[in-house]
Amino acid sequence: MDVADGLLVVDLSAPEPAATICNRSGLIHALTEAAELEHGLMIQYLFAAFTMRTGEQEGLSVPERERLRRWQADILRVAREEMAHLATVGNLLTAIGGAPHFRRPNMPAKGRYFPQGGTYRPFSLEPFSLATIERFIAFEQPHRVPGEQYLVEPQLAYGTVGCLYHQIKEALKRLDDGGLFVTQGDDQDDDERTAAMKIGKVTDLKSARAAVTSIVNEGEGLGTGGVSSHWECFKQIRTQLIACSSANPAFEPARPVMANPLTRLPAGAATADLVDHPVTKPIAELFNWIYATVLLMLMEHSAYAGETNEQREGLQATIRRMMSGVLRPLGEILTERPAHPKPGSVNAGPSFELYADLRLPSSPSRAWMLFSERLDEAAAACGSLATKEGAAPRLGIIHEHLRLAAGEADRLRPGA
């Protein structure tokens, strides 16, 4: 990759030696990688969106504020679509005998993704800026790829998201000998909401390829239903951002948020710039706790462990409500709060840290007990934080939302 005239350029002419996926395990491996990509992209997009200034009191003119709001809406829309892509990839995994995948490494993740000729593209939580948008454009850039064969899971090589999906699509066609797809689809959702989110149900080669095509179209292609693709969307934002900055060199679209905020030292690191403000840090930890709880709920929802329809709907609804009514406001609050006690320090942000491996209990009743407890504990912690001096008024509302969600989980849990 080069930076030329301020634009990030991906060299599409260079050959990308990529391993050909030649068996079910290889395909599961590639789809698991795709799941981590979608998840990692989603949180990077969310982080950038949360850092965007929203008010006149933040030094924006009215036209700048209106413009920023539309960019924020677009980026949040793209993040929601990545969430749907993660779910569709989960269906693809289920369809071929794998399992949906929700784990991911903490940020920053260097030397891990977009392996291409010995180089990688880091995943990093960065505030909204021209450089950040250019990273997003590069992630979603259209692709090309050839390959060679392996028995064991191949060492994947891809320069763009679309490149990986192209390999997956080719592998699906090549490997479908009548025994690749092992599900009738009764372990995948098929309702109004999943249809509205375009989460493709997968039962055979045709539906699998359609699901992958849909993901690629939304990402790098022509978009769907009049809505621009992620690539086009980010390019439009870049053009408008450059114009806004030219018109007003003092234009600051993002709050002064630190990149890759952390609450704990990463493994192997002796030092790091940790969020250590006495009120901000517990809010950041609360965010991570709820984020992990949502991931556990997603895992349970995907497991089809024997819950009733009402319980499954309740689980799905709680996940949705946590995202809109808790995680998003908490993420925004964190970008408005100082990272350190020293006045004038940078602001924090949501770190999306996973402190422990995500593991589900073996039975639905135990899983739900865990969800109910975690939500209760989150509500108690939030209630306590809401009373602290300097805490955001929104924390009181979030506390109410967590109490309601905990109550609902307790009401619905198997065996209650």
Added chain:
Amino acid sequence: MLELDFAGWFQCRLATDPDPSDERRGVSGWSFAVGCEPDLDRIIRFQEPLAKRSHAPEVGVTVRAVRVNGTDRLEHPLLGAKVDLLDDPMFEGRNGLIAEDGHEPIHPFDLRITNGSVTLRRKDGLDPAASPLGVSLAQLRRRFGGGFEANEAARSDVAAATEIPDIEAWLWNRIEILEHECQQEDDVDAQAALETRLWALQNPLTEHKIRFALGGRVSYAFAVGEHGGTVEVEDPDRDLGGAPVRDAPWPIKFWMGGWMADALCAFAKGTLTVPFKRPSRR
């Protein structure tokens, strides 16, 4: 028995799904505070709108018809009276945590009907055994909306009430009017506000929701005061010809719909039934 039919446009400046319920300007949903307007506050205003927009309907819910014991009264002190919901009521759905879309209860529910001298006011109480959140959800459920209706009957009622028989035509007309206004506007802040209104009406992600909401409604039916609350009656000149019953609830049925997202307004129409005591003859 006194039946009061009421109707009119009301304003509600609220964010919509998937924005959080306390979102101040609107981002991901299909309703927004634009330009220099104050932040969204979710308050349902039957009278005296805040920051009224260009081309918004006239806000004001009033009594349109009165019946006494089933007989229409063409002259009655409460004909034309203002209907208001007091104490800053809101649709309390909280992103589905209390109620899903189309089922959000209005809370608090403190209804006042007044012509200036005659006043009827009834505040709906909830079960005294309230939850720690201060609201008994079990009792609040009886005030839940009945879900969003967009069937033929609903659309017909809404179209008649809002006087918008053709939503498609309305949409294109509104876009044309706003584009013209935008071209004529010199003030950059006002222009930016108009551009956002136009963006919402034309963006594929929002315009179909705006269109859909304009044609449907949510119905409510419950008994005001079923679990207590307060009653106020002012009738100094005895114009009502009797006294409302205070120790029985007052049934109310109404719908709210024809959501005009571009104006942050919608239409309300319904009937309040007030049990009445005639003065005894001596």
